[in-house]
Amino acid sequence: MKLVFATNNQHKLSEVRKMLNDDFNILSLTDIGFSQEIPEPYDTLEENSKTKALTIFKKFNVNCIAEDTGLEIEALNGKPGVLSARYAGNERNAENNMTKVLRNLEGLDNRNAQFRTVVTLILNESIYQFEGICKGTILHNKLGEEGFGYDPIFMPNNYSKSFAQMSAETKNSISHRGKAINKLVDFLLNTR
Numbered sequence: 001m002k003l004v005f006a007t008n009n010q011h012k013l014s015e016v017r018k019m020l021n022d023d024f025n026i027l028s029l030t031d032i033g034f035s036q037e038i039p040e041p042y043d044t045l046e047e048n049s050k051t052k053a054l055t056i057f058k059k060f061n062v063n064c065i066a067e068d069t070g071l072e073i074e075a076l077n078g079k080p081g082v083l084s085a086r087y088a089g090n091e092r093n094a095e096n097n098m099t100k101v102l103r104n105l106e107g108l109d110n111r112n113a114q115f116r117t118v119v120t121l122i123l124n125e126s127i128y129q130f131e132g133i134c135k136g137t138i139l140h141n142k143l144g145e146e147g148f149g150y151d152p153i154f155m156p157n158n159y160s161k162s163f164a165q166m167s168a169e170t171k172n173s174i175s176h177r178g179k180a181i182n183k184l185v186d187f188l189l190n191t192r
Contacts, residue, residue, distance in 0.1 A: 001025065001188065003121075004032055006056040006066035011148040012177070016065075019172050019181045023189070032060055043082055045070055045118040046129060053120040053127070065184065067119045069177060071150050073138060074112040076104055084150070098142060098153050111138040113154065115176035119184050128187065132179030147171060 002025045005013055010028075017026050029035065038055050040048040045068040052066035070081040080087035080101070088096035105111060114135045121128045135157050142152035144164025151163035156174055163171050172178040 002027065002063065004029070004056055004060065004062050004064040006038060006052045006064050008035075008037065012067070015168070015172065015177060016181060018168060019178060020185060024185075029056070032056075032062070034059070038066075040068065040082075045082055045116060046120075048082065049118045049120040049129065050127065053122045057122045057125075063121075063123050065119055065121050067117055067177065067180065069115060069117040071101075071154070072114050072116055073101065073105070075108045075110040076101075094149050098150060101138060101150070101153065102140070105138055111140075112136075113138050115150075115154065117176040117180040119177075119180040121184055121187070123188075123191070128184075130180045130183035130187070132176040132181070132183065134174060134176040134179065 001023060004027045005016055006029060007013055008029055013026070013028050020026060034056065038052045040051070042048050042051065048068040049066050052068070053064050056062065056064045056066070068082070070084045072078045072081050080097070084097070085092045088100040114133050117132045119130045121130070136155050139153045139155055139162060142164070143162040144152050146166065146168070147164040153162065155162050163175070
């Protein structure tokens with residue numbers, strides 16, 4: 001099955017391609033000749049994810065998936081949340097975003113957080129959404145070199161390593177995006 005993944009984030013594209021088996025041919029926006037930034041104007045992951053998928057579906061009339069992910073930190077009232085990629089500014093700088101989170105949590109004992117992903121699938125003009133959540137804590141310092149985004153400061157519950165210290169296989173098996181993609185795959189395999 002051919003699906004377009006409505007993202008310009010090469011890390012996310014690579015991660016999703018690794019998670020999906022050979023039954024799925026995942027095309028990037030570059031593969032279909034789309035290079036614009038898709039707006040994310042809403043204050044929910046659900047609406048932003050849906051908007052990205054609809055943008056590509058309306059323009060190319062192809063089955064597609066899109067996702068939006070947020071890091072939701074309890075002590076920061078769910079922030080950065082939907083603004084995770086731009087938490088420290090519109091340049092989407094991961095280092096600056098992590099620095100801002102760590103600075104905002106200085107002196108706070110509650111470091112509970114969760115990553116939440118919402119994947120939208122448009123399949124034959126019908127819209128479906130799948131959610132994945134991974135609960136954990138925010139570390140006091142960055143640890144690890146793997147992954148991307150906030151991975152060096154997020155340690156999932158029941159693990160003693162940050163996402164950035166894990167292999168891609170381990171991370172994908174427990175991550176928010178992995179859980180949402182697994183729900184998507186189960187749905188696609190059962191609707192054939």
